[in-house]
Every structure is written in structure tokens, then in C-alpha cells.
Amino acid sequence: MQEIIQYxxxxxxxxxxxxxxxxxxxxxxxxxxxxxxxxxxxxxxKYLRECGFEEIIEIHAPDQRGECGYRxxxxxxxxxxxxxxxxxxxxxxxxxxxxxxxxxxxxxxxLEVDADTLxxxxxxxxxxxxxxxxLAARAFMEQGIKPAVNLGLIFVADEETGNGYGLPxxxxxxxxxxxNDDLFLVPDFGTSDSTMMEVAEKSxxxxxxxxxxxxxxxxxxxxxxxSLSASAAFxxxxxxLHEIFPDKNQLFSPAGSTFCPTKKEANVxxxxxxxxxxxxxxxxxxxxxxxxxxxxxxxxxxxxxIERKYGVKIDYEIVYQQKAAPHTDPxxxxxxxxxxxxxxxYQVKPRPQGVGGGTVAAFLRHRGYSAxxxxxxxxxxxxxxxxxxxxxxxxxxxxxALMAIDDQTG
Numbered sequence: 001m002q003e004i005i006q007y008x009x010x011x012x013x014x015x016x017x018x019x020x021x022x023x024x025x026x027x028x029x030x031x032x033x034x035x036x037x038x039x040x041x042x043x044x045x046k047y048l049r050e051c052g053f054e055e056i057i058e059i060h061a062p063d064q065r066g067e068c069g070y071r072x073x074x075x076x077x078x079x080x081x082x083x084x085x086x087x088x089x090x091x092x093x094x095x096x097x098x099x100x101x102x103x104x105x106x107x108x109x110x111l112e113v114d115a116d117t118l119x120x121x122x123x124x125x126x127x128x129x130x131x132x133x134x135l136a137a138r139a140f141m142e143q144g145i146k147p148a149v150n151l152g153l154i155f156v157a158d159e160e161t162g163n164g165y166g167l168p169x170x171x172x173x174x175x176x177x178x179x180n181d182d183l184f185l186v187p188d189f190g191t192s193d194s195t196m197m198e199v200a201e202k203s204x205x206x207x208x209x210x211x212x213x214x215x216x217x218x219x220x221x222x223x224x225x226x227s228l229s230a231s232a233a234f235x236x237x238x239x240x241l242h243e244i245f246p247d248k249n250q251l252f253s254p255a256g257s258t259f260c261p262t263k264k265e266a267n268v269x270x271x272x273x274x275x276x277x278x279x280x281x282x283x284x285x286x287x288x289x290x291x292x293x294x295x296x297x298x299x300x301x302x303x304x305x306i307e308r309k310y311g312v313k314i315d316y317e318i319v320y321q322q323k324a325a326p327h328t329d330p331x332x333x334x335x336x337x338x339x340x341x342x343x344x345x346y347q348v349k350p351r352p353q354g355v356g357g358g359t360v361a362a363f364l365r366h367r368g369y370s371a372x373x374x375x376x377x378x379x380x381x382x383x384x385x386x387x388x389x390x391x392x393x394x395x396x397x398x399x400x401a402l403m404a405i406d407d408q409t410g
Contacts, residue, residue, distance in 0.1 A: 004398075007143055008135060008136070008398050012390050014138075015131055016113055018130075019118055020111040023109060024110065026095065027095055028094065028097060030063065030065035032161060033097070036072075036157070038068045044074055045058065048134070051138050052141045053137070055076060055079075056074065059073040060072055071166070071169075072093070073155065073157055073165075073170050074093075076153050077137075078140060078141060080149040080150045081146050081149075082150075085150065085179060086152045086179070087185065087403055088182060089136075089187065091155055091156070092155065092156050092157070092160070092166065094159055094161070095122035095125065096121075096382050098384070107120075109121060117389060118390065119385055125382065126188055127388065129375050131393050133187070133400055135397040136397040136398075136401040136404065139401055140404070147404035151404045154170065171363060180369075184372070185373075185374065186359060189359060189373045189375065190374050192378055194342055194348055194350065194376040196353050197339065197350050197352050198361070198372065198374065199251070199335060199352045200251050200288075200354035200355075201325060201356075201358055201361075201362055202357070203285070204322045205292050205318070206281060206283055206318070206321070207296070208318075209234070209282060209314060210279045210317070211278045212312055212315070213227035213276050213310070215273060215274060216274045218271070218274055219272070225276070225312055227278035228275050231280055233306055234314070235280065237303075238261065238282060241284075242257070244298050245287070245290050247289060247290070249354065253353070257290060260283045260284075264279070264281070267279075288326075292321050292323060322358050325362040325365030326365050328370050328372055329370065332370045335370075341403050341406070342374075342399055360373075375396055376389075
């Protein structure tokens, strides 16, 4: 194992080289006004072949909006001593747009290198993990060492805009690639101190709530029904959802379900008109033990009180809902392999934890696979001047390599 670690410690130049190539290819999905991921997939396919990967396949999800009529997903792997099992490391090809260019200190599509820091769109989300996983596999090949199990890399499309052409498509159309006891690492979320291993998610519900009153002049409020007043009262009433669904799970922070009023649409353009329609949104992150439908039912019940008191009519529209996937057991093999690797490389004590929103790992968990989400990240994804660390890239590669060579003796 020491040969692998030593090799990876000396690969800073390869990190910069590969990041430079990836950053220069703006793989924006059609929903983000881009042509898709084909150019980046072609670049990686060629790079993997030059690295020595002999087993590389592409899984094309049809999408006529893309520049080539499909969205590419790339899978590559090397054989281990036990060829019946695979450690899969899953990263994504697509990025988000750079946003306001005036907020960038440099061209987002040209890599900036400042000592250990790399700057450019996508360098953290998700290029860092693409590079780490490739270097981990390359270390085995160049040192002539077989991992304990197969080491597989998957680079999926469409993570940033819904996943419909990415990992779910791969799982549904190439089931032959995966075994029930395979191990899955998704390095697309993490903390800068390396300690958080994500093993669980809450269910998600986004509700659009439309409160219909009657528009009128503000000087004669008795002639109207003020939808804004009713909305304000309803927003306060919705706080009771925390009392109705009080359970806690210490895997999460916060430990309970959350129900947050968020976006509010404009109602009337002038000050002296009572609004007849007011629209706001509720973001719900719900512990898996609770039903999304029960939350909607209780929200409607609270709304009925508002309707009776204020004389309004309230409509509800589900904007998005996602039932939480089964948790990955913190004592499962993939989590324990990861924990041992983190402790050895970073000298910290990692902890299993849940998050409030969905991750790509949910698609694996819904299909019965044990998956863990982890990486060492600066937390600048989607921001201007997105950053990544060369050192963290190399150390994360070491953790991935340790997971692949772990003999399970601890």
C-alpha cells in the first residue's frame, strides 16, 4: 500500500493538467442552455484510454436537445483480485453556468493555479472527484498492483438538472454492471475537515400555496378580502407542523423535520391596493419515518382554519417531492472502509451523518445498494471563483485507493 500512497503524493502536476483540460470544456446541460456533456465525455474517454484503462464503455441516454442527440455516461474499471465485486466511484460530468462574470477574478473556463488552490467553474463540483478517482485507479495500474476488488469509475450526465439522463438511466439500462454486494462512493458532497460521511437523507417536499381573496382599494378594506394578511397568518400557523411532526434523528443536523416558508411571488404593483391573490412556497425536509402525504394533509388542515377565519380560498400545488431513500447502515462495509481510509490519510475521526436534501446516492439506496457520500471540499460549488485544493484531491485519491485495497480486517 505504501507504493500507492507514495505515487499519489507525487501527482500534483497531473491534477493541474487534468483539471485544466476539464475546466476548458463547459459541459452545460440543455436546461442550462448548453449542448450537453459529449465533448467532456470524449475528452475523458481518450484520457482514460491513454492511462491504460482497457475496459471503458459509454451509456448513451437519448436526448434530442443535446448536440449529439444523447447524453453520455462513461464507465471504466480495472480488475481486482476478487473480480466478483466492484467499488464504484461515481462523479458527474456536467457543471452549472458561471453566473455573473463580473464576480469572477479570472475566466471561469481557464484554470487559475495559485499554490495549492485551483480556480475555475467545475473545479470542485465535480472535477476534483473525477480527478481523484482517476488518479486512484491510475496508481494501481502504474504500480502494477491489483486492488482487492474491481475499481470502477462512473462519470454521469445531468446531475445538475434532474439526473434523468444520468445515474438512474445507467442503473436501469445497464443492471448487468452491478452486483448486490458492490460498494458505492459518491464524492459529490463533503466538508473541508473530511469528517462527514453522508449516509441518510430526509424526504423533500416543495409546496406552492395560493391564497385567493378579493382585490380592493386600501382605503375601503371592508370591501376586499386581504390575501396578504391571510398568507401572513397562514405562514405563522404552519409553524405548528414542527409540533405535529416532532420526532428527532441525531444523524441529522438539525435533528428534526423542517418546514420553511421561502419564496414569495409579487402580488399587486401598487401600495394602495389590497391584493386578491398571494402566493408563497413552503420547503419541507421530512424525516423518513413520516409520510409526505401526511404532511400535506396537516398543512391543508391548518389552512382550513385560515380559510374560515379570513374568508379566503387556499390552493396547493406540489412543485417537487422526493421520498427519502432507505438509510445506508453506518456499520455497513462501504462506510467502514471509507472511515478507515479517512482516519489513515487525514488523521481525523469521521462520523456518519444525514443531510436535509437529496443526493445522487438516493438513486442507489432506492435500489437496495449501500452508498456513502464523501469528499474533502472547500464548499464553493456554484459560487463565483469556485475553488479546489490540489492537496485534498491527492489525499482523497489516497482514501479511495485504501478503500479498494482494504482487506476488511480493519
